[in-house]
Amino acid sequence: MGKINGCIKCLFIFFNVLFAILGCVLMFGAVKVSVYSSMFLQIGGPSLVWIWVFAIGVLGISILGIVAACYEKELILKVFAGFMGLGMIIMLIFGIIVVVTRNKVKEGFDTAASAFGKAFINNDELRAMLMSIEQSTHCCGLGGSADWGDDIPNSCQCSPGAYSSFGAYTCKPKPQGASGPDQIYAKGCSEFIFTYVNVLFQVCMGFCFGFAVTALLGLLITILMIHQVKHYDSCGGTSIAMKSY
Template sequence: MTQINTCLKRVFTIFNIFFAIVGGVIIALALLSQVLTNTGGRENLEGRTTGLIALYVVGAITMMIAILGAYGAHKESKVSLIVFLVCMVIGTLLMLRIGISTAMARPQIEGILESKFREFVPLDEASEDVKNMAESLQMTMHCCGLFSYKDWGNEIPDSCMCNPETEMDECQTINYRAFMLSGKTIYAKTCFSILMHYVILITDILLGVVFTLAILAVLGMVLSSVMIHQLRYPNRPTILLSVPAVFSPAPPKYQELHNPPIY
């Protein structure tokens, strides 16, 4: 005999399908990131392995929780729903912790990254790995130098060169060396400013995703709690809407008296 409301069961199933899709998207993003970071000699990026493992774990856990919730609703398993509820409580607390910490750290991100990148300047005296990373950024983002083209000293690489015929809005002309009469045309934007734009954008997206997941986790808590309550009290009376007694027809207040005939 079905003990959980059919409509509630359907809503909860749709909720878990959406959760499973989110988990699949996270795993797909991890696969895409792994492919992209394997190209161009970037296999040894710092923190790459840890980040990929975290994405895989989060995606797998999300899908497992969604499957557990759908199974608990379909089979009306109290144990599965209780485990799902505990996972939702933990997930809500975790998402709120990450979201609040990220929101508080957001204004300090630029200063932290700037102090970190300042350690690589001047670029002409940096290690080969740093030079290769900087040149890769310059070719990809059409920029020159981390904070200025002067980061390269007198050794501005070809990756800074800009074609004024096709990239007129992105170019600037500088006097490369004091003894040279002709100038050099390089990219006007700096790489750090472009990097910061993407970092702030990713941070804002992360905040939106985290708080959205927190709201969904709260919704999952409510739905699973209601179903557990229905399973715990299966014989509860059904509350139906009825017309109040005041509107029901009342019995007559008096009856006509008939005197028996006298013979």
């Protein structure tokens, strides 16, 4: 028999394998969203480098946990427990940072939406995304139609008296000398975009605080495993089965 209870060992390895897969998925996601890195920085958001750091950290610690459980070595388990304790603290800090960053981004959208709108329009992919948002949420530009200058796209075309899923919206004439539809949406898209950005921040907050709780549970299980290894070694290699009630 091994030093660690078989059920605990299998469960521990299973969850570490799941987190190793999650680390790989996060790395894949970091590659996919790298195109929006400049946008996040310009609106006050965190650098996407942190996603890479977090993903590599999750993958590395998960592999360490699997190795620790397989080899049943007290030293490796203690190192893993240290990472769990450190990870719990880091996740709590990250959760607080996400809350602060959310408020900073909201302020950025409210006070400098037009400046951020230039970043959308000067980037081909972000420009296409903004035009898609304009059509679906019935708005024009990020801070307003002025973001488009004298070349207003058809995605800003407004039909007076119509309604959207966000309620009634108003139209206004296009600026004099500008090309494009005669009637355009009066509101910018910043408030609609922030609605989706806010959901992302809420997911991140749940993710961070959820990982903090998970790290705490991992720490407690690791401490139990260390106790079992010590007990095995102190008994001269005699494994004691866990009691059943």
